[in-house]
Amino acid sequence: MDISSRKITVKEVGPRDGLQNESVFVPTADKIAWINQLSRTGVSYIEITSFVHPKWIPALSDAVEVAQGIERAPGVTYGALVPNARGLERALLANIDDAAVFMSASETHNQKNINKSIEDTFPILKETAQAALAAQKTVRGYISTVFGCPYEGNVKIDAVIRVAENLLEMGIQEISLGDTIGIAHPRQVQEVLEVLLKRFPAERLAMHFHNTYGMALANTLVSVEMGISTFDSAVGGLGGCPYAPGASGNMATEDLLYMLHGMGMTTGIESTKMLEAARFLQGKMGKKFSSHQMQIGE
């Protein structure tokens, strides 16, 4: 397949998935200034915060202030993580455009993360998704541990299919397949996508790679070759991995752009502006970002 002229949607998840796992609390005003900068890069989607209870994610305890404080740029969809109907209420008050619900493909990770079985999570997400759709919002659904679980190891593809089918039946428009612990390698990505693409159209699927083992870009490459066109990434490679202290975080947006643009694909994003946004936040966080582009010439 000639992929060189493909149009790729990059969803910037740094303000949520990036900051969520960082120990530094970024002041609200800095978050807002940073997100405003991201809005001017040409990116079409920014996940700006999480409406999970602040007790669980103190780094994002200012969700309402951030959502209400940012400037909304035309053409940009502002999403937020939403755990349930109560979280959605707060998110709607803060006027988010897209609600991202989440659950795991592995029972143990779902239990530890959400404190419920997979079966008991479905009705909660259904209620949330339907309320969001009723409020004229779009909904995306994260599936965690698609490629492996920190507790169970291997995750069966049937478990992924079951969760994905349930989410799509709820009216959720896009499924984001998460390599939560960043262990997938390109062959595994290929094998998983071969199965999933027989059941679900490529337009319904996004990939959410973490770079824990350094595989994120190679995994992205095979995903593009298989027809996937939407990828989540975080400026600077923010995020780390709660199960592997010291490890790399999300796929870095600027490294992803280097590869995609170099290969001739288009994203609508200006790389230099994305790098400026990375440098801005790096200065505020006082932490050296791990992305390759950020290390060049520093």
Add this chain to the structure above:
Amino acid sequence: MDISSRKITVKEVGPRDGLQNESVFVPTADKIAWINQLSRTGVSYIEITSFVHPKWIPALSDAVEVAQGIERAPGVTYGALVPNARGLERALLANIDDAAVFMSASETHNQKNINKSIEDTFPILKETAQAALAAQKTVRGYISTVFGCPYEGNVKIDAVIRVAENLLEMGIQEISLGDTIGIAHPRQVQEVLEVLLKRFPAERLAMHFHNTYGMALANTLVSVEMGISTFDSAVGGLGGCPYAPGASGNMATEDLLYMLHGMGMTTGIESTKMLEAARFLQGKMGKKFSSHQMQIGE
């Protein structure tokens, strides 16, 4: 192409290309202990040092001591960088198995690096290669700046072909195609290999990727898909880039192994032993290595 059962040769170049660009001088005894550790990983080729004049590469001024001090493991080929016939003489006295000669595909880089034009470099390498072959040694030839030059920018594929043809005509058995400044992206690798593989058999070509822009593994993946089976890498991602201070160095051997082995390919190398060798040297250098595997759980 199903690449999952392919046999890949990984050539460990850390002791030469890795250390050459590091500012820390690793004491000779530590280099020897480290190379001895590498010899026990199952790797089949180690580039142990350089016989370029120590004035140019002070980090490797102990070439003779290193080459004479290491234990030679059966099944391991010990190579060294050799600039000319005089360098080769020292290398032969130190009993290396394989002589690696080098030049650039771009005129300016060749001039700055070797202080000669490309045309004037050919007879020097020919003399060196023929002397090495006469001494029953194997010879490999590095071509630098295949994918771009820090001075000239784009490098024409015809320039690469011309150098490669000349090297192969000298009797050199393997050409290592160097992305010296680490700027290649997978599409470029694909395009360059499409041209080269029409002229040269895949068995004669190795890829030498640097990870400056984070592309090394994705580039490796497309190279394997195109039929290449030999890759140069350095433990820990050692090396940096003289043209981009602070940037990542060579493709990290342990990250490469994670991808290859995960995908089902075989290298003969035990990853855990390679990681032990990385940790040993990291301790000696007092520097945090940049590879992903080395950051996990640190």
